[in-house]
Amino acid sequence: MQESAGDARRQGATLPLPIDVVVAKEFSATAPAHVRRADDVKPDEMILDIGPSSAAGARPHRPLGGHDHLERPVGVFEFDAFADGTHQLALAVAEATANGAFSIAGGGDTLAAIAKYHIGDRVSYISTGGGAFLEFLEGKGLPAIEILQQRAT
Numbered sequence: 001m002q003e004s005a006g007d008a009r010r011q012g013a014t015l016p017l018p019i020d021v022v023v024a025k026e027f028s029a030t031a032p033a034h035v036r037r038a039d040d041v042k043p044d045e046m047i048l049d050i051g052p053s054s055a056a057g058a059r060p061h062r063p064l065g066g067h068d069h070l071e072r073p074v075g076v077f078e079f080d081a082f083a084d085g086t087h088q089l090a091l092a093v094a095e096a097t098a099n100g101a102f103s104i105a106g107g108g109d110t111l112a113a114i115a116k117y118h119i120g121d122r123v124s125y126i127s128t129g130g131g132a133f134l135e136f137l138e139g140k141g142l143p144a145i146e147i148l149q150q151r152a153t
Helices: 005-010 052-057 084-098 108-117 131-137 143-152
Strands: 020-024 034-037 046-050 067-070 102-106 125-127
Touching: 020 052, 046 084, 052 084, 084 102, 084 108, 102 108, 102 131
Parallel strands: 067 102, 102 125
Antiparallel strands: 020 034, 020 046
């Protein structure tokens, strides 16, 4: 059962939406990249990354303790012109860890981004479980975990 936006708000959760984005007219490593306000994307453009203001907003000051996680890239980080958002988010998670947070990262593309930006040693826990890890974070049951829990009782 999916949680409603109202339930999320009551629990103090927020969903940060980008205020600016990086767009191109084609999905290509050589496509010219343009920064636009999120509400000013042209019909023939594809959003391929969050913009610099949105990326800067992904790096808030975090208090000591707490937790942070890197769940998936926010752009087509394989193309340098569309990689900055993911890079900034990865650095934010590494920074949170340095400030005492417990950080978690997982998922195949996320592991590739961690390797690209060389932050693996600055993340508390890295899962190689891919999609199953993400489902576990969402609170979904996983067959192997359920069996272990049954055996424990």
